[in-house]
Structures are given as structure tokens and as C-alpha cells.
Amino acid sequence: MVNFDFHAPTHVIFGKDTEKLVGKETAKYGKKALVHFGGGSVKRSGLLDRVIASLQEAGVEVVTLGGVQPNPRLSLVREGIALCKKEGVEVVLAVGGGSTIDSSKAIAVGVKYDGDVWDFHGGDKNGNKPTVTDRLPLGVVLTIPAAGSEMSNSCVITNEDGMLKRGSSGNGNRPDFAIMNPVLTYTLPAYQTACGATDILAHMMERYFTPEKHVDLTDRLLEAGMQTLIKNAPIALAHPEDYGSRAEIMWVSSLAHNDMLSCGRVSDFSSHQIEHELSARYDVAHGAGLAVIFPAWMKYVYKKDVMRFAQFAVRVWGCSMDFENPEFTALEGIGRMEKFFQSIGMPIRLPELGIDDKYLREMADKCKKSNGDGTQGKFTALNSDDIYEIYKLAL
The missing domain is CATH 3.40.50.1970 (Rossmann fold)
Incomplete structure (x- = not known):
């Protein structure tokens, strides 16, 4: 920590x-x-x-x-x-x-x-x-x-x-x-509710995927927050005036990004920076962009720490742990996350947002590089070529 x-x-x-x-x-x-x-x-x-x-x-x-x-x-x-x-x-x-x-x-x-x-x-x-x-x-x-x-x-x-x-x-x-x-929030359109839920989930995942060890308490807090969001977003979409689910979503939204869940951790906001280029270039809804970019980022970086991704799959998405092949469990968790995004009406590929490969290289080069060596990210450092490959995975 x-x-x-x-x-x-x-x-x-x-x-x-x-x-x-x-x-x-x-x-x-x-x-x-x-x-x-x-x-x-x-x-x-x-x-x-x-x-x-x-x-x-x-x-x-x-x-x-x-x-x-x-x-x-x-x-x-x-x-x-x-x-x-x-x-x-x-x-x-x-x-x-x-x-x-x-x-x-x-x-x-x-x-x-x-x-x-x-x-x-x-x-x-x-x-x-x-x-x-x-x-x-x-x-x-x-x-x-x-x-x-x-x-x-x-x-x-x-x-x-x-x-x-x-x-x-x-x-x-x-x-x-x-x-x-x-x-x-009762009158929010369903799409806006879903975009918001995706952004909230992303804020917690960006803290969850950390290179830091011995962060058990905040791991558990983040897992609880993610499970709360995953449970209540579909309820709010099906029953827009359900006060309980709306209240849970509103409060977890604040806790997800007020930094309490960052304490002792090194967070990675690469996905947010990569998505910022999408919403700047195409003016897409930020949450919708994250639903596309986050799974692509995961698929590109999960081998950096397969066991953390497997833990995410088991604790957050209820996957069974395959101890002989933890990579299978890690990928199953990513797949379940994509299915969740689809179930709440979110896109998971760039063409669903009307985006092709025309500006992928330009966006990768423009993407903010916050590390001193010209790379982006703390879980694993990404250069422009890495970001370009993530965009391609999102097609």
C-alpha cells in the first residue's frame, strides 16, 4: 500500500x-x-x-x-x-x-x-x-x-x-x-442512465486494476461498489421511479470518484484518456465511449497481471476460478462485462457508434501521455502504438 x-x-x-x-x-x-x-x-x-x-x-x-x-x-x-x-x-x-x-x-x-x-x-x-x-x-x-x-x-x-x-x-x-x-433522476432517458452507470463502473475499475499489492480493503470496497452498480442499474432502467435503485446509483457514483477508494492504490486512467479522444473527435457520450474502450484496454493488458483479472472475474462477475487456466477465467470476466454493457443498451464496438478506422492513428498520437517518458498508464505503460492497437481491438 x-x-x-x-x-x-x-x-x-x-x-x-x-x-x-x-x-x-x-x-x-x-x-x-x-x-x-x-x-x-x-x-x-x-x-x-x-x-x-x-x-x-x-x-x-x-x-x-x-x-x-x-x-x-x-x-x-x-x-x-x-x-x-x-x-x-x-x-x-x-x-x-x-x-x-x-x-x-x-x-x-x-x-x-x-x-x-x-x-x-x-x-x-x-x-x-x-x-x-x-x-x-x-x-x-x-x-x-x-x-x-x-x-x-x-x-x-x-x-x-x-x-x-x-x-x-x-x-x-x-x-x-x-x-x-x-x-x-427519475426522468433521465434510459440511454443517459446507462451511460452514467458505465462511467461509474469505469471509475471503480480504473482504481481496481492497480500494480500495487496489499490493497485488500480497497479491493473489497471497490468490488462491493461494482456489484452494487451492476445490481441496481438494470432495476433503474426497468423501473425508472424505483427510489432505492436510484439512490444506490447516485451514492456509489460519488464514492467511485471522490478518491476514498483510491487510498493506498496506484490507479490507471488510461481508458478515460483514450476515450477522451473519441468524445472530443466524435462528440459521443462519454459513457458509451467507455463501454467500447474499456473491454478493448482489458484485452490488450490483462496478461500483465492475469490473476488480478481473474480475481475481478470471480469476485465481481461470479465466474468460477479455473486454477489450471486462470487466463480463461480472466477472459470470461471481460466477456461477462461486455454482456452487461449490452444488456443495458451500451455499445461495445466502435462501429456501433458510427466510428471507423479513419482517425484511429491520429487519436492515438493525440492521446494525453501523462508519464514523464511519453507514455500513458500506471497498470502498464502505453505508447501511441499501444493505444492504436487498443483502438483497433475496439473495432
Whole structure:
């Protein structure tokens, strides 16, 4: 187990009707709020009106900015920063899912930064990025459990200039509070629910496949989280207003990415980086892209530690352990995972997303290489040729 420094300061307010508390909670941080949101769903549901009414009742003046898209855009972030500075906004409130929260994070950081907010994502020519040392207070009303951004230290933004999708990480990105009412997820389309479930599962698998030994406790916690998601996602899809399953999914989404399950481990986020190139180039749903990329990554790297993949197959997917041929067990687990993705309506091959081999090499070369030697990944280091082969396995 490696040394770790765990800090998750977000105040979570979870349960039915908790959005009614948003005004009271926001007022603790400022008297003028930017309410940031995406498209029409928060308007059609009446949630946006309820949030604004709660803020106003608490004496918080409201400035609004909508228009967040999946794979949130840098241009809207810059617009939000300018708006906050012009209006004297004191606190940012995200009403939505991961894209809205990430856009809000970047706005909150950018208002307090003298340079260009993209510095935190793109870095300099050597990949060096500034650390978030100051930002506006930030709150969340969560409507889509998926990215875990409501408690995470990460923020991912897409720069339209080159369609670069890049992340920023650090405790300064963690929201001050998150209001989480599972009832708000009842109206999510099935595809969006499934994409969210896939993203949640990916966050746990990226922590599970570690080169670090002696991580038994977090292994078991991750296995429990994955089994919880696997059990409850089909229930939520079949019965959208089943509060129990929606609540389980919402809470495991937060725990999957608030870093508690990373403690003592070395995580590998190669699959996320490889998928980022897909969603940047083709604007596909992030979860759908992960359903395609993760199995391909597994098939490419499993021989690095066959027994860990066999353990995953047995403990998470209920496979029988073949002690004479653990590779068979490992591959069976990958196969069961693919069948799960298919059962919830996710693609498992690139052509299902309308993607052919045209840009595979370009995406492999562009994929972020976070290791100092120009490779990506901690479970096993991947260069551009490796990433290209993973893309090909996904065809």
C-alpha cells in the first residue's frame, strides 16, 4: 500500500426534497450566485424555477447561464468567467450532471485566476499546469449520477481549438456542497442512465486494476461498489421511479470518484484518456465511449497481471476460478462485462457508434501521455502504438 493524503471536504446533503435547501446552503457562501445549467430538461422539469425561487427566498441574487453541452466547451467557460466578473458573482451553483459541474468548476477557478483558465487543463509545452489555489465558492444540485464530479477533484473541459479534451485535478476542484436527491433522476432517458452507470463502473475499475499489492480493503470496497452498480442499474432502467435503485446509483457514483477508494492504490486512467479522444473527435457520450474502450484496454493488458483479472472475474462477475487456466477465467470476466454493457443498451464496438478506422492513428498520437517518458498508464505503460492497437481491438 502506497502513502496517501485523502481530503474530501464536500458537504453532502442527500435525499428526497433536499433541493429545497439550496437557497439556505448557498447563502452561506455568497449573496449573488451564478446558476449554471445545460439544456431544457432542468427547465421542463421545473427544477430550475424551484432552485431560483429557493435562492431568492434566502436573499441570494441570481444570474443565470445555460447552454452546457456534453463534453463541456471552453468557450462557454470563458463566457461564464466574464459574466461573473461583470456581475460581481460571489458563488457558482451547478444544476445538472458532470458536464455542468465541470463547466462550473472551471468558471469558479477562472474568475480568480489572472491568466487563461485553459492553463489548468492544457498546461505549458512541457505539460506543466498551475495548481488551483483560489476560486469562487461552488455548489451543486446533482441531476445525473455518472461523472462523480459532485465530490471529485477533477474537471474536464474541451477546447474547440483542436478539439482537445483535457482534465485538471486537485483538491481545489472539489465543490463546497452537493445536494443529491435521487428523485431528480427519475426522468433521465434510459440511454443517459446507462451511460452514467458505465462511467461509474469505469471509475471503480480504473482504481481496481492497480500494480500495487496489499490493497485488500480497497479491493473489497471497490468490488462491493461494482456489484452494487451492476445490481441496481438494470432495476433503474426497468423501473425508472424505483427510489432505492436510484439512490444506490447516485451514492456509489460519488464514492467511485471522490478518491476514498483510491487510498493506498496506484490507479490507471488510461481508458478515460483514450476515450477522451473519441468524445472530443466524435462528440459521443462519454459513457458509451467507455463501454467500447474499456473491454478493448482489458484485452490488450490483462496478461500483465492475469490473476488480478481473474480475481475481478470471480469476485465481481461470479465466474468460477479455473486454477489450471486462470487466463480463461480472466477472459470470461471481460466477456461477462461486455454482456452487461449490452444488456443495458451500451455499445461495445466502435462501429456501433458510427466510428471507423479513419482517425484511429491520429487519436492515438493525440492521446494525453501523462508519464514523464511519453507514455500513458500506471497498470502498464502505453505508447501511441499501444493505444492504436487498443483502438483497433475496439473495432
